[in-house]
Amino acid sequence: MNTEEVQIPPRDKAEILAQALPYIRKFHGKTMVIKYGGNAMTDPGLQQDFAEDVVLLKLVGINPVVVHGGGPQIEAALKRLGKQGRFIQGMRVTDAETMEVVEWVLAGEVQQDIVGLINQAGGKAVGLTGRDGGLIRARKLKMVDQKDPTLEHDVGQVGDIERIDPSVVKALQDDAFIPVVSPIGFGEDNESYNINADVVAARLAMELQAEKLLMLTNIPGVLDKQGQLLPELTPAGIDDLIADGTISGGMLPKIAGALDAAKSGVNAVHIIDGRVPHALLLEVLTDQAFGTMIKSA
Numbered sequence: 187m188n189t190e191e192v193q194i195p196p197r198d199k200a201e202i203l204a205q206a207l208p209y210i211r212k213f214h215g216k217t218m219v220i221k222y223g224g225n226a227m228t229d230p231g232l233q234q235d236f237a238e239d240v241v242l243l244k245l246v247g248i249n250p251v252v253v254h255g256g257g258p259q260i261e262a263a264l265k266r267l268g269k270q271g272r273f274i275q276g277m278r279v280t281d282a283e284t285m286e287v288v289e290w291v292l293a294g295e296v297q298q299d300i301v302g303l304i305n306q307a308g309g310k311a312v313g314l315t316g317r318d319g320g321l322i323r324a325r326k327l328k329m330v331d332q333k334d335p336t337l338e339h340d341v342g343q344v345g346d347i348e349r350i351d352p353s354v355v356k357a358l359q360d361d362a363f364i365p366v367v368s369p370i371g372f373g374e375d376n377e378s379y380n381i382n383a384d385v386v387a388a389r390l391a392m393e394l395q396a397e398k399l400l401m402l403t404n405i406p407g408v409l410d411k412q413g414q415l416l417p418e419l420t421p422a423g424i425d426d427l428i429a430d431g432t433i434s435g436g437m438l439p440k441i442a443g444a445l446d447a448a449k450s451g452v453n454a455v456h457i458i459d460g461r462v463p464h465a466l467l468l469e470v471l472t473d474q475a476f477g478t479m480i481k482s483a
């Protein structure tokens with residue numbers, strides 16, 4: 187152990203462990219969808235903590251389903267090819283070449299890294315894209331301008347989810363596997379679509395009737411104009427923050443997905459700071475409250 191680490195007295199350690207019991211009892215057998223954002227996965231130590239937390243949740247009888255992002259990783263790959271990414275209302279403009287990069291980075295690199303880390307931590311992870319088992323059927327997204335509804339943006343091969351068939355996820359869960367889903371959908375002609383990972387996580391949480399949707403990102407939660415954390419948000423509060431520009435960029439699809447999930451019966455929807463070591467365990471199995479909870483009313 188690092189000698190500079192704070193020594194926790196044994197009694198306190200035992201109390202922290204005992205604190206988990208009511209949560210384990212409450213959540214046993216329940217599904218939790220965990221959105222692992224690309225910005226939260228940049229540190230190898232934190233990635234290992236994340237993988238250990240996922241395995242621990244599975245071992246205490248909770249069913250974690252991981253949906254991963256990879257925005258910064260896609261950005262780095264595009265840069266290597268001399269391309270510059272462009273976003274409109276939080277969505278990457280995706281031409282055919284960008285789509286190839288997205289698939290290669292998400293399903294090839296990022297997903298397999300997460301699967302490997304979970305397996306190293308003692309779990310049995312299985313990587314899926316939306317194509318596997320017909321999980322995510324999509325069509326081209328029609329993006330209407332946020333401020334001017336008469337204006338439409340062409341964002342290329344960005345997908346709008348048409349249908350989710352969660353049967354492959356359920357089958358894996360029942361067999362003690364941990365599904366790790368890349369946010370890639372497929373269309374009528376088997377074409378690929380790039381879908382924002384927050385949107386996929388939210389829809390999957392709805393279809394699975396998950397107990398929780400946890401979105402791990404690189405910020406303490408949703409912040410107000412002064413940069414202060416907002417511990418709770420209602421639909422009216424969200425509308426105001428979007429209208430005055432406080433919520434922008436990548437937070438737009440995240441908050442929209444979070445709100446849809448909360449309104450559709452996912453019991454608890456939280457946006458939390460994935461840079462906090464063991465953020466997942468703290469949120470699920472302790473009294474520690476952090477991040478922003480999105481409420482349905």
Ligand SMILES: Nc1ncnc2c1ncn2[C@@H]1O[C@H](COP(=O)(O)OP(=O)(O)O)[C@@H](O)[C@H]1O
Pocket residue numbers: 222223224225226255256257384402403404405407408409410432433434435436437438440
């Ligand atoms: N009001 C807000 N509160 C917090 N973050 C915000 C807000 N508005 C915009 N953001 C931006 O949204 C980002 C999180 O979304 P995103 O970059 O897509 O993360 P992830 O990769 O985790 O999905 C934050 O890092 C921040 O730059």
Ligand SMILES: CC(=O)N[C@@H](CCC(=O)OP(=O)(O)O)C(=O)O
Pocket residue numbers: 222223224225254255256257258260276277278288344345369380381382383384436
């Ligand atoms: C359409 C769209 O924007 N897709 C995202 C998919 C990855 C993602 O959502 O990654 P994060 O969760 O790390 O932001 C993208 O291309 O960046």
